[in-house]
Amino acid sequence: xxxxxxxxxxxxxxxxxxxxxxxxxxxxxxxxxxxxxxxxxxxxxxxxxxxxxxxxxxxxxxxxxxxxxxxxxxxxxxxxxxxxxxxxxxxxxxxxxxxxxxxxxxxxxxxxxxxxxxxxxxxxxxxxxxxxxxxxxxxxxxxxxxxxxxxxxxxxxxxxxxxxxxxxxxxxxxxxxxxxxxxxxxxxxxxxxxxxxxxxxxxxxxxxxxxxxxxxxxxxxxxxxxxxxxxxxxxxxxxxxxxxxxxxxxxxxxxxxxxxxxxxxxxxxxxxxxxxxxxxxxxxxxxxxxxxxxxxxxxxxxxxxxxxxxxxxxxxxxxxxxxxxxxxxxxx
Amino acid sequence: xxxxxxxxxxxxxxxxxxxxxxxxxxxxxxxxxxxxxxxxxxxxxxxxxxxxxxxxxxxxxxxxxxxxxxxxxxxxxxxxxxxxxxxxxxxxxxxxxxxxxxxxxxxxxxxxxxxxxxxxxxxxxxxxxxxxxxxxxxxxxxxxxxxxxxxxxxxxxxxxxxxxxxxxxxxxxxxxxxxxxxxxxxxxxxxxxxxxxxxxxxxxxxxxxxxxxxxxxxxxxxxxxxxxxxxxxxxxxxxxxxxxxxxxxxxxxxxxxxxxxxxxxxxxxxxxxxxxxxxxxxxxxxxxxxxxxxxxxxxxxxxxxxxxxxxxxxxxxxxxxxxxxxxxxxxx
Numbered sequence: 001x002x003x004x005x006x007x008x009x010x011x012x013x014x015x016x017x018x019x020x021x022x023x024x025x026x027x028x029x030x031x032x033x034x035x036x037x038x039x040x041x042x043x044x045x046x047x048x049x050x051x052x053x054x055x056x057x058x059x060x061x062x063x064x065x066x067x068x069x070x071x072x073x074x075x076x077x078x079x080x081x082x083x084x085x086x087x088x089x090x091x092x093x094x095x096x097x098x099x100x101x102x103x104x105x106x107x108x109x110x111x112x113x114x115x116x117x118x119x120x121x122x123x124x125x126x127x128x129x130x131x132x133x134x135x136x137x138x139x140x141x142x143x144x145x146x147x148x149x150x151x152x153x154x155x156x157x158x159x160x161x162x163x164x165x166x167x168x169x170x171x172x173x174x175x176x177x178x179x180x181x182x183x184x185x186x187x188x189x190x191x192x193x194x195x196x197x198x199x200x201x202x203x204x205x206x207x208x209x210x211x212x213x214x215x216x217x218x219x220x221x222x223x224x225x226x227x228x229x230x231x232x233x234x235x236x237x238x239x240x241x242x243x244x245x246x247x248x249x250x251x252x253x254x255x256x257x258x259x260x261x262x263x264x265x266x267x268x269x270x271x272x273x274x275x276x277x278x279x280x281x282x283x284x285x286x287x288x289x290x291x292x293x294x295x296x297x298x299x300x301x302x303x304x305x306x307x308x309x310x311x312x313x314x315x316x317x318x319x320x321x322x323x324x325x326x327x328x329x330x331x332x
Numbered sequence: 333x334x335x336x337x338x339x340x341x342x343x344x345x346x347x348x349x350x351x352x353x354x355x356x357x358x359x360x361x362x363x364x365x366x367x368x369x370x371x372x373x374x375x376x377x378x379x380x381x382x383x384x385x386x387x388x389x390x391x392x393x394x395x396x397x398x399x400x401x402x403x404x405x406x407x408x409x410x411x412x413x414x415x416x417x418x419x420x421x422x423x424x425x426x427x428x429x430x431x432x433x434x435x436x437x438x439x440x441x442x443x444x445x446x447x448x449x450x451x452x453x454x455x456x457x458x459x460x461x462x463x464x465x466x467x468x469x470x471x472x473x474x475x476x477x478x479x480x481x482x483x484x485x486x487x488x489x490x491x492x493x494x495x496x497x498x499x500x501x502x503x504x505x506x507x508x509x510x511x512x513x514x515x516x517x518x519x520x521x522x523x524x525x526x527x528x529x530x531x532x533x534x535x536x537x538x539x540x541x542x543x544x545x546x547x548x549x550x551x552x553x554x555x556x557x558x559x560x561x562x563x564x565x566x567x568x569x570x571x572x573x574x575x576x577x578x579x580x581x582x583x584x585x586x587x588x589x590x591x592x593x594x595x596x597x598x599x600x601x602x603x604x605x606x607x608x609x610x611x612x613x614x615x616x617x618x619x620x621x622x623x624x625x626x627x628x629x630x631x632x633x634x635x636x637x638x639x640x641x642x643x644x645x646x647x648x649x650x651x652x653x654x655x656x657x658x659x660x661x662x663x664x
Contacts (some may be wrong), residue, residue, distance in 0.1 A: 002596065002616065025583065025608040033586055033604050041600040232615075251357065254365055264334065268373040272365050276357040283564075283615055284334070 001228075001290055003042045009263075009291070010298035013045045013098070015223045018090050019054035022080065023073045027093035035095030047223070048096035050087045050129075050144075053105045053204070064104065066121070084128035096139070100170065101129035103144045108177040115148030122146045122172075123160040130164050140167035142201060148173055149182060151189055158193035168199040171219075175204040184213055191218030208237055208300055212320055215304055216313070227297050231290030234278050238296065240326045245289065249331040250275040263295035264288065333560075333622055335374045341595075341623070342630035345377045345430070347555045350422050351386030354412065355405045359425035367427030379555070380428035382419045382461075382476075385437045385536070396436065398453070416460035428471070432502065433461035435476045440509040447480030454478045454504075455492040462496050472499035474533060480505055481514060483521055490525035501526040502533040503551070507542070516545055523550030540569055540632055544652055547636055548645070559629050563622030566610050570628065572658045577621065581663040582607040595627035596620065 006014065016036055021027060030039050036046055052069075055062060059071035059080075068083030087102035103122035106115050126143045133141045143166040147153030161169060171190050174183045183205075191200045201221035202214050211222055230237070234246045238258035243250075245257075253271035265274065265288035277285040307316035338346065348368055353359060362371050368378055384401075387394060391403035391412075400415030419434035435454035438447050458475045465473045475498040479485030493501060503522050506515045515537075523532045533553035534546050543554055562569070566578045570590035575582075577589075585603035597606065597620035609617040639648035 002619070024612060025604070029584060029604070032584065033602060039602070039605050039608075041605075252361060252364065270365060270371070272357070272361070273371050273373075280352075280356060283618055286615055287334070287619070 001287065001294070003040060005291065006294060007042075007044060009294045010302065011044070011294065013047050014042055016040075016046050016048045016094060016096065017054060018048050018051035018087060018094070019058065019082075021094060022051065022082075022090050023075055023078075027090040031093040031095075035093075037095055045097040046095070047098035048091045048094055048100065049203075050100040050102040051082050051090070052087070052103045055082055056105055056107070066124075068102070068125075069104075084125045085132040088129055088132040092136075098140045098142060098168070099133060101126045101141065101143045101166075103146060103172060105176065106146050106148050106173040110148050112148075112150050112153070115146075115150055116153055119146040119148070119153050119157050123157060126161060126166075127164055130166070142166055142168035142170050142199070144170040144172040144203065145190065145194065146173045147190075149178065149186055151186075154186065154190045155193055158190075162195060166198070168201055168221075169194040170201040170203050172203050174202065175206055175210070180210060180213070183210070184217065187214055187217035187219065207242075208297070209321070209324060211300065212304065212317055215308075216317055227293035228290045231288075231293045232286040234285075234289065235293075236289055237293050238328070239323050240328055241324045243328045245271065245274050245278050245285075247275075253332050255329070255332070257292055258296070261292065261295065261299075263292045265292040333619065333626070335372060337623065338626060339374075339376060341626045342634065343376075343626065345379050346374055348372075348378050348380045348426060348428065349386060350380050350383035350419060350426070351390065351414075353426060354383065354414075354422050355407055355410075359422040363425040363427075367425075369427055377429040378427070379430035380423045380426055380432065381535075382432040382434040383414050383422070384419070384435045387414055388437055388439070398456075400434070400457075401436075416457045417464040420461055420464040424468075430472045430474060430500070431465060433458045433473065433475045433498075435478060435504060437508065438478050438480050438505040442480050444480075444482050444485070447478075447482055448485055451478040451480070451485050451489050455489060458493060458498075459496055462498070474498055474500035474502050474531070476502040476504040476535065477522065477526065478505045479522075481510065481518055483518075486518065486522045487525055490522075494527060498530070500531040500533055500553075502535050504535050506534065507536040507538055512542060512545070515542070516549065519546055519549035519551065539574075540629075541653070541656060543632065544636065544649055547640075548649055559625035560622045563620075563625045564618040566617075566621065567625075568621055569625050570660070571655050572660055573656045575660045577603065577606050577610050577617075579607075585664050587661070587664070589624055590628070593624065593627065593631075595624045597624040 030036055033039050037043060055069050055071050058074045060074055062069055062071045068081055070081045072079055084102040088099060091099040102125050104118050106118040110118060143161045145154060145157045145161060147157045174186060194200050199220045200218060202219045204224060205211065205214055205222045206224055207226060214222065234244050236243050236245055236257050239260055250271040255271055256266040257271060258266055269288060274288060307313045353362065362368055365371050369375060387401050387403055390406045392406055394401055394403045400413055402413045404411055416434040420431060423431040434457050436450050438450040442450060475493045477486060477489045477493060479489045506518060526532050531552045532550060534551045536556060537546055537554045538556055539558065546554065566576050568575050568577055568589050571592055582603040587603055588598040589603060590598055601620060606620060639645045
């Protein structure tokens with residue numbers, strides 16, 4: 001999608017990936033070209049992650065020390081080092097509005113000892129990130145709570161972060177394979193450990209029902225590739241749940257993806273057309289399905305905000321769950 | 333690109349491929365869904381080719397007889413038959429506004445005997461296409477002159493087509509590998525063999541200088557994949573000639589593709605950005621470069637029409653050739 005079309009769906013913030021951008025085209029190149037806002041033609045706020053997550057999931061030959069993480073690029077094998085100081089510097093070069101502390105995303109399955117050591121390393125890195133960030137009026141620094149699935153570790157992490165003081169507080173180390181039930185169990189206690197007067201940000205979430213459940217538990221912000229990645233792979237979100245456009249049941253269907261939706265994909269195209277261009281690997285498939293999914297997510301978030309404002313969130317959540325459980329409309 | 337954005341560049345007609353659409357999603361399916369205009373959300377005219385060109389260039393195990401061409405799909409190997417009657421039927425099912433006669437595109441390198449036999453077969457098929465088309469008010473049937481690089485065969489072909497009578501006359505069998513000089517040599521005589529009061533349509537052309545040279549020789553219409561295919565592969569057309577965005581010289585270049593251009597790619601993005609998203613294989617690369625190229629082609633065609641209207645085409649052609657020969661701007 002073009003950035004102006006993303007903005008028109010209602011998006012206020014986009015996320016830039018430190019790991020990807022430091023490797024290509026490099027933070028220094030983007031800075032030389034006037035920063036990421038100008039480079040990518042996005043005038044609204046940009047949040048950047050710290051690079052920590054992708055270093056662990058994408059990079060090769062990682063070596064983690066107290067100083068940081070040395071790794072090789074998954075693109076060309078070149079060697080790089082990310083430290084709290086370098087991550088903050090990269091995010092400054094990009095011109096990020098909301099900067100994330102460099103942390104280690106504790107992997108799913110870590111036992112309590114491993115989760116504790118990982119969390120304490122991230123807390124020392126949070127302090128170094130805070131010092132490296134300094135004071136930058138108009139820019140925010142968010143920290144990231146870790147501690148795996150262990151309430152005592154989450155509490156210790158929150159206490160350490162509050163003692164340092166940040167503009168916002170993320171919850172990290174979730175949505176890494178633990179499943180929705182385990183994630184919700186952590187969210188039943190983790191958000192309230194963080195300051196109520198600051199944004200509480202759940203990183204890397206998620207499906208529509210993950211979002212509604214997270215908001216119910218006190219989350220204010222999320223980020224996820226799901227609307228756009230799903231758009232490219234044919235998964236479509238509607239008020240009756242998800243569907244996959246590649247399924248043969250759509251090939252003669254003259255109806256829109258979602259009869260309640262006002263996005264360009266639903267206003268102008270049938271399921272039959274969207275099925276055809278997906279199967280034919282036409283770029284317009286990814287364009288239209290991503291547009292629809294981002295539109296759906298924005299409508300969902302607006303409905304959530306409205307429900308909270310009106311004191312009707314519980315009723316909203318019940319109606320949402322009932323609608324989603326209907327499943328897709330019957331085939332033609 | 334979305335159809336509404338293609339229309340906004342100034343495009344009045346798009347071309348639909350009979351071969352591709354008959355195989356997937358099939359002409360009958362598109363007819364059942366209300367026709368190609370509705371299916372693809374394009375309200376302006378649609379010209380459809382006859383399928384003859386792609387059958388010869390893409391299909392497997394072709395067998396050509398007087399009746400038509402039997403072939404196997406390049407997608408799934410299924411067997412199909414295209415005849416003049418079936419091609420016209422498919423184009424009717426699609427809802428085409430400008431229908432092309434089914435012909436054999438004589439391959440480059442054919443000797444005079446082969447070109448004559450191929451041309452005469454296409455002329456018999458043109459007659460069958462005319463009979464199959466019947467009278468369809470508001471819809472046009474165009475025929476296709478063949479005859480390879482041989483003036484006498486082109487004359488015989490033109491005479492046979494004029495005797496049948498069509499709404500427009502295409503010149504086929506060019507832009508198939510013969511090179512610009514050989515093509516222009518044919519265009520020095522072929523267009524004037526066709527009625528002056530009907531559109532003369534050069535199929536499958538071309539680069540900007542091919543178009544200007546063809547118009548100079550009497551051509552009114554052309555079609556080509558070049559603006560969009562080049563957009564996907566990184567070739568960019570500007571008033572100073574073509575450039576390739578993947579070249580490293582662009583990686584730090586803050587300037588637009590073409591300083592004279594008002595398309596979204598040139599208004600909002602640097603060469604450095606477009607280089608980055610091309611190298612990163614982001615879909616936005618193909619989107620923006622296609623948009624730029626289509627915009628460039630529309631501006632070029634408007635300038636050609638204006639020059640003809642003002643009686644200044646010769647001066648236009650000279651200035652165009654001079655500008656194109658400048659080559660791209662110097663690197664930063």
